[in-house]
Each structure stands twice: as structure tokens, then as C-alpha cells.
Amino acid sequence: MSRTERLRRRRRVLVTGLVLVAGVGLGGTAIATADPEQSRVAQQAHAEPAAPGTPCSASVRACVDLETRQAWLVRDGRVADGPFPVTTGGEGKATPVGHSFRVYRKEADHRSGEYPGPDGRPARMPWSVFFADGGIAFHGGDLSRESAGCVKLRTRDARRFFETLQVGDKVQVVNGSVERRHRAEGRGHL
Structure with missing residues (x-):
């Protein structure tokens, strides 16, 4: 050399x-920390009260529970709409857990160049609301098929998320039983 x-x-x-x-x-x-449930951000989230009926902090605008495959829209610390049924990432393409995601882009008729649909064409992702690195978004789609990491909703529900969420809104994606246990054990205190 x-x-x-x-x-x-x-x-x-x-x-x-x-x-x-x-x-x-x-x-x-x-x-990323080895255990996202133990990060400082997660501990801060656990110290906040939960939005009643969800495993997420009251300060979020959207909440996803990966275990129950449900999502909610939250306003002023309370459930504004939901629960909505969702499908999340499959094996090898898990939907990321996170306590401080933010909406950074919205596209009403997005087509994925990265993941083809069943017909081999770019997958249609209607009412996309992007919130995590790697193009992870809420969007409409077939709930019978796992996603490539996104949170898929029925198309009408995806439109509701698209119309409600704004760029900058906070999103949490969690495992509900873990969140409830941490809150019950008082693990939110730093």
C-alpha cells in the first residue's frame, strides 16, 4: 500500500x-443500544404516564404495540382513535422498537422501489407516513402479508393516520408487555 x-x-x-x-x-x-428497552430514551419514556389503554407514553401522537399488533392515535395524552389492527415486519425485517421516532415525511401515493409487490412491480404504499430510518412508515396494505419493517394498516386506517399525523409528531413502537412491566416496576427513574 x-x-x-x-x-x-x-x-x-x-x-x-x-x-x-x-x-x-x-x-x-x-x-442503537443492544437492548432498546434499556436505553436512556426508553427509561425517560417509562417515567412518563402512559396514554390510557395503550402501552405508550401520553406524549406521543401515534403508538404501536408489536405484540398485540395494534396501533392508536393519541391526542392530549388520551386515545383519539383506535385501536387499529396492523401488520408489522416479518422474520429478518423486524419493525424497529423505539421510544422517540418522529414523523419526517408524508406521501399520499408512495411506491417502494426497494420492495416489489407480488406482481414484481414497485409495491404501492398508499398514505405513507415515514417515521424511522430505513424508510419505515405507516401505510395502507394487505394485512395478511408481513411487511418489510413498516407498520401496515387497512387503507382507510392509513388515510386516517396520514390526515392526523404531522411532520415532527412523536411515534413509539413498543412491545406492550415489556412497557407495562417497566412502568409497574418503576424502571423509568434514571
Whole structure:
């Protein structure tokens, strides 16, 4: 390896390290913890009261329970609508658990270039509300088929989420029994 190549490699390693450090400093946690249920963000969420009838914090606008395969819309700390039946990610493409997702984009008629539909064409994802890295979104679809990580709703329910949620709204995706246990055990205190 030439001296120039070694310098370029060192520079790439240095830049990568700086990006990770900056991500942690500016964004909170840039690297997922081994157990998302024990992260500082999760502990803070467990310290908040739950929205009655859901496993999520009262401060969220949308809640998903992966265990019961249900979702809710929340307003002012109370269930505004739901529960809605959902389908989530299948084996190898699990829907990510998280306590501080935020809606970052909405598209009424999104088509996935990454995941083809049963006919081989880009999958239709009507009423998409994107909230997590990797293109994870709420969207309409066939509830009999697992998703590639998204939260699928019946099309009419996806439209309700699309019309209700705004960019910046907080979303939690949790395992309900774990959330209830942590709240009951008082694990929210830092």
C-alpha cells in the first residue's frame, strides 16, 4: 500500500469516527443500544404516564404495540382513535422498537422501489407516513402479508393516520408487555 493510500485510509477512518461522535453529540444516540428497552430514551419514556389503554407514553401522537399488533392515535395524552389492527415486519425485517421516532415525511401515493409487490412491480404504499430510518412508515396494505419493517394498516386506517399525523409528531413502537412491566416496576427513574 502506497503512502498516499495509507493517508487516504486514515483520513476515511478519522472522518467516520468524527461523524459518529458528532451524531452522538447532536442527535442523542447515533448507535442503537443492544437492548432498546434499556436505553436512556426508553427509561425517560417509562417515567412518563402512559396514554390510557395503550402501552405508550401520553406524549406521543401515534403508538404501536408489536405484540398485540395494534396501533392508536393519541391526542392530549388520551386515545383519539383506535385501536387499529396492523401488520408489522416479518422474520429478518423486524419493525424497529423505539421510544422517540418522529414523523419526517408524508406521501399520499408512495411506491417502494426497494420492495416489489407480488406482481414484481414497485409495491404501492398508499398514505405513507415515514417515521424511522430505513424508510419505515405507516401505510395502507394487505394485512395478511408481513411487511418489510413498516407498520401496515387497512387503507382507510392509513388515510386516517396520514390526515392526523404531522411532520415532527412523536411515534413509539413498543412491545406492550415489556412497557407495562417497566412502568409497574418503576424502571423509568434514571
